[in-house]
Amino acid sequence: MSLADCFALFVKFFFLLTPPFVMSAFLSVTKDNSIKERNYLALWITLWILIISGILLFFGGFIFKNFGITLDAFRVGTGALLFLTSVGLVSGNSIRVPQGDSIQSLAVVPMAIPITLGPASIGVLMVYGGEIKTGLGFFLAYLSISAAVICVGLLLFVSNYIQKAIGKNGLVVLSKLTGLILAALSAQMIFMGADGFLQEAIKNALK
Secondary structure, three states, X not given: OOHXXXXXXXXXXXXXXXXXXXXXXXXXXXXXXXXXXXXXXXHHHHHHHHHHHXXXXXXXXXXXXXXXXXXXXXXXXXXXXXXXXXXXXXXXXXXOOOOOOXXXXXXXXXXXXXXXXXXHHHHHHHHHHHHOOOHHHHHHHHHHHHHHHHHHHHHHHOHHHHHHHHHHHHHHHHHXXXXXXXXXXXXXXXXXXXXXXXXXHHHHHOO
16 A cells, blocks of 8 residues: 555545544533543543454454355444434433443443444445455555544544533534434434345345
8 A cells, every 4th residue: 555545545434434423422422421531431432443443454354254244234233223322312311321330331332333433434444454465555554544543532532622612502402413313324224234135135036
């Protein structure tokens, strides 16, 4: 990979992570938490995205193939999970940490997957992982992806200032709007997954 390819991958992956949406979801699910807890969660979200991105880049195709998981199946599963999250946000309920657990339990699900790393970004990781053939190529690709993830993580750290700017009422409105967007996104994921299954079934039936 050239430096131009690395920069292009950085820009592409940064926008695939949808920073404004991730930040609004982060503010919504942490509206009852302290600044310290929010920063702690932002750190763990960033670390988990870095770890999961690396695993998917290097082993994503192998994992999906050997477990018989398709991208369409992943779309349906993540769509269902997002829908449950969206219902709570629209109804005004926060995503609460289970009793006895730390706020870190929100870092992987739902924040890292599927809110930040959705089917689109996971698909890109799997495609790049399949196309890169050299160790240096993998290293440069992961470096570019890591830079994009860290930029999103830094935005989560400054989300406190955004909360102060929009105020409590603005945060409530933002939470409900985020829930509506999540609901629409979950429906789109489920429909795309179902459509993929149907097309594959029709193709197999016509063979």
